[in-house]
Amino acid sequence: MISTANIRIDKIAKSRVTDYDVNNVPFGKCFSDHMFVAEYADGKWQNATICPYGDVPLSYAMSALHYGQAIFEGMKAYKNDKGEVSLFRPLENFKRLNKSAVRMCMPEVPEEIFMNGLLELLRLDSSWVPTSESGSLYIRPFLIATDEAIGVKPxxxxxxxxxxxxxxxxxxxPIKVVVETDYFRAVHGGVGFVKAAGNYGRSLYPTKLAxxxxxxxVIWTDSATHHFVEESGTMNLMFVIGDTLLTPAxxxxxxxxxxxxxxxxxxxxxxxxxEERKVSLKEVAEAYERGDLKEAFGCGTAATIAQIVGIGFEGKDFVLPPVEERKFSTKVDETLRxxxxxxxxDTLNWMMKI
Ligand SMILES: Cc1ncc(COP(=O)(O)O)c(C=O)c1O
Structure with a gap:
């Protein structure tokens, strides 16, 4: 068991936070003072450490780089008006990381390590959590294979x-997306249901073409028929058709x-x-033609709700109702915020104070 007391903490000599306006930095390019690192070796987790963020020596032979044994999560912390920091549903990210670990033949991360490491790191770096209305601290937990060895094996x-x-x-x-019917993101029996690094690498080329x-x-479709919608980019996809919220199961x-x-x-x-079920392109197109396709949006941690105002399909562009008319997705976006x-x-008990 690694308790908070068992995390070695090596604090930065001088915080870098004043070098930035944390309410106004480009996404994913400015990293906070510290990072949490735990190691797995000899069949057990050990050496949980919080240390200054920075480069570390790693072998070019390490297996994550060659064979893709690499998984990650994405989650956020928010600051309220009193300056208190809370996480949004962190245990769901913990569970999903371990689902990814099992599929990729990696050791599961114990809850004490994930949660204590996360909470202790956020307590140290709470000054990095933006205070602005739409600001948050993006958190990237990840697990990588570090054996210095060429050869395909765990x-x-x-x-x-x-x-x-x-x-x-x-x-x-708001964004415009195009239905992808040549390339696919995921295949039955594959790793589309987990956050394996390779899923994202393979998506870059079709996205560049779009x-x-x-x-x-892009809107990803099923690999077998390309008749059913699956996700959009790195977001789940939702429609409001008539008065029903419809999303792929x-x-x-x-x-x-x-x-x-x-x-x-x-x-x-x-x-x-x-309704959570298979959603065909045909029914989305028919709803559009009838004027019943009221809203389309992607949802995910990074964007929360990304309003889709145009869908390219079979050489045509569906022009969707303007965002101001979208009652459900604007309400859900604002409520989550x-x-x-x-x-x-917090009626559904989603927030966890650090
Ligand atoms: C492929 C994919 N789909 C959907 C999502 C949305 O998941 P979440 O809402 O947990 O961020 C993500 C982002 O993590 C993703 O990478």
Missing amino acids: SETYKFIIITCPAGKYYSE QQKGYQQ LSDTILAGITRDSVIALAKHWGMKV LIRKGKAE
């Missing part, structure tokens, strides 16, 4: 690391997003009709 050594960076709004404008055509992201090709789960929980809490900032009652 590594015997690993590092679990947590780094953090201040974040503002992810997408400042961006060259003027879209910000979870499967082994879809990541079980924590934002997705939260949006569904709020919709149900408000008495809205929710208020809960996270401690300005609305």
Whole structure:
């Protein structure tokens, strides 16, 4: 067991926080003072340490680089008006990290290490959590295989690391997406339902092609038929058709997003009709033609809600209703923001104070 008392803490001599305006930094490029690192070797977790963020020596032969035994999480901490810092549903990220670990043949990270490391790190770096309305501290826990060895087999050594960076709004404008029917993100029997690093590497090329055509992201479709929608970029995908919230059911090709789960929980809490099932492109196109496609959006930790205002499909562009007319997604976006900032009652018990 690694308790908070067992984490070695090596504090930075002088905080760098005053070098930045944490309410106004580009996403993912400015890292806070400290990082948490725990090592797995000889069949056990050990050497839990918090130390100044910075470069570390790693071998170019390390297996994460060659064979992709690398997984990660993405989560956020928020500061309320009293300066208190809270995490949004951190245990869900902990559980999902370990689901990824099992699929990628990596050792699971014990809850004490994940949670105590995270809480202690945030307590040390709480001055890095933005105070702005849409600001948060983005948290990146990740697990990498560190064996210095060429040869395809599970590594015997690993590092679990947590780094953090201040974040503002992810997408400042609503987005246009295009339905991808050549490439696919995930395949039945594959690793689409976990956060394996390779899932993201493989998505870059089709996304680049979409961006060259003027879209910000793709809508991924099923690999077998390309008739069913799955996700959009690195977000789960949702539609409001008529008065129903419709989203693809979870499967082994879809990541079980924590934002997705939260949006569904709020919709149900408000008495809205929710359907989680296979969603065909045909029915989305027909709803659009009938004028029933009221809202489309992606949801995920980075953006919370990314409003989709255009969908490219079979050479045509569906032009969707303007954001001001979208009652559900704007309400859910604002409600999540208020809960996270401690300005609305946390009825579903999602926030954890550090
Ligand atoms: C492929 C993919 N889908 C969906 C999501 C949304 O998940 P969450 O809401 O937990 O951030 C993410 C981001 O983590 C993702 O990478």
